Amino acid sequence: MQQIAEGTCFVDVEYLGNEYYIACAVLEGADGIALIDPGPAVSLPGLERGLAHGGYNLDDVTDLLLTHIHLDHAGGTGTLVKRNPNIRVYVHERGARHMINPERLLASAKRIYGDQMDAMWGEFLPVPEENVEVLTGGEELSSGGRALAVAYTPGHASHHVSYFDATTGIAYVGDTAGIRIANEPVTLPVTPPPDIDLEAWEESLQKIEAWSPERLFVTHFGADDNVAGTLDQLRTRLMQWSLYVRRGMQSGSPPEECTKAFIKWVVEDLEQNLSPDKVPVYQVSSMPEMSWHGLARYWRKKEEKA
Ligand SMILES: [Zn+2]
Structure with missing residues (x-):
């Protein structure tokens, strides 16, 4: 675990044995931890190793906050809930039904990844409906020991949300701010089918800017202080x-x-x-x-x- 602010860390889940691919943020509350985007099932051992490093195990996890349901962000969710049925899963209303009934999501992923599916992502178990907390954007959550604002931020995906922790000034933006390995000079978009919507994306960036975040936490990969520079490059x-x-x-x-x-x-x-x-x-x-x-x-x- 690497600390990025008071009570806030992230784990490099070491996706397929590699660094810098998928970062899972960890909010450390007194009554348990919240994870933002746990990653796919195939890298859950890496996530657990990282958590153990910080003295945590899956029993400490109270909440999973999903930015969106793409496999690289949310694939391991059902497996985590199976192992700790007390976990609450926060997800946008347009993604919630696919977490509960993933058949359609998996069928479309299968068309893209073919027989590489299992090797790339591992299992994708459904999440029981009673564990799901549906978001629409605009909520104020209490999770991982802090208050988090939720914004609906489509563009990369039609069911994408971002979270803002005003205490640390960190906005957790999933793929909405593109990909940027912390301290590297390049920000790149990632624009897979089927939901790309550039107009909606721009509105989402403006919502993120309205928070005036001091840092952006992007899943790929890590926390970045150069908020204006990152968003500027992404737009360009x-x-x-x-x-x-x-x-x-x-x-x-x-x-x-x-x-x-x-x-x-x-x-x-x-x-x-x-x-x-x-x-x-x-x-x-x-x-x-x-x-x-x-x-x-x-x-x-x-x-x-x-
Ligand atoms: Zn992603």
């Missing part, structure tokens, strides 16, 4: 990415060629701005191929509406 790259994808679609080139060119362009950007050891981490976390499809879907939906 989101715009550049979306225009690149639209130009590709308009060019009439086959999608496979467009995605190939996009991936190459993204990797060049990373290579110019990062040390070589960090390039693969960003590349895997930002999923450029999936991100191309997510933005292409955004543009198609927009055209259908027009």
Whole structure:
């Protein structure tokens, strides 16, 4: 566990044995701990190792606060609840039913990951309905010993929420502020299908800014003090990415060629701005191929509406 503020730590869950992929925030209350985005089942042993380091085990966990239900953030939730049935799971109303009945979520993930599903994520157990606390945004929660504000922050996912702890000034923003390994100079969006909505995303960024956070905690990866710089880069790259994808679609080139060119362009950007050891981490976390499809879907939906 690494401390980021008074009573606030995070665990690198060592996703598939690697550092810097998935960070789970830990709010240490007197009556138990709350975890923000526990990660997938496949890295729960890493999460438990990290917690044990801080003197905690799963019996100490009272709440799981999900930013959204993508497998890399929430896949291990049902397994944790099975092992400690007292855990409350907080999730946006549009994600809640998929945590209770994950069949559809898993079927669509299976289309993306195929036979790599189990190796990449592990099991995804349903969460009993009685453990689920449904959020819509605007709530004030008491969790992990503190007061947390909840905001509905769609854009990356239609069921994404962010949490703000005014005591520490930390906003827990999941993937809404993109990915940025703490202290590295690059912030990248991640834009997988099916929910990407750039207009909603911008509104969500403004909600986060309205909190005036001192730090952003992003799942991929860690706490970052340069709030304005991170959001500025995110906005710039989101715009550049979306225009690149639209130009590709308009060019009439086959999608496979467009995605190939996009991936190459993204990797060049990373290579110019990062040390070589960090390039693969960003590349895997930002999923450029999936991100191309997510933005292409955004543009198609927009055209259908027009
Ligand atoms: Zn993610």
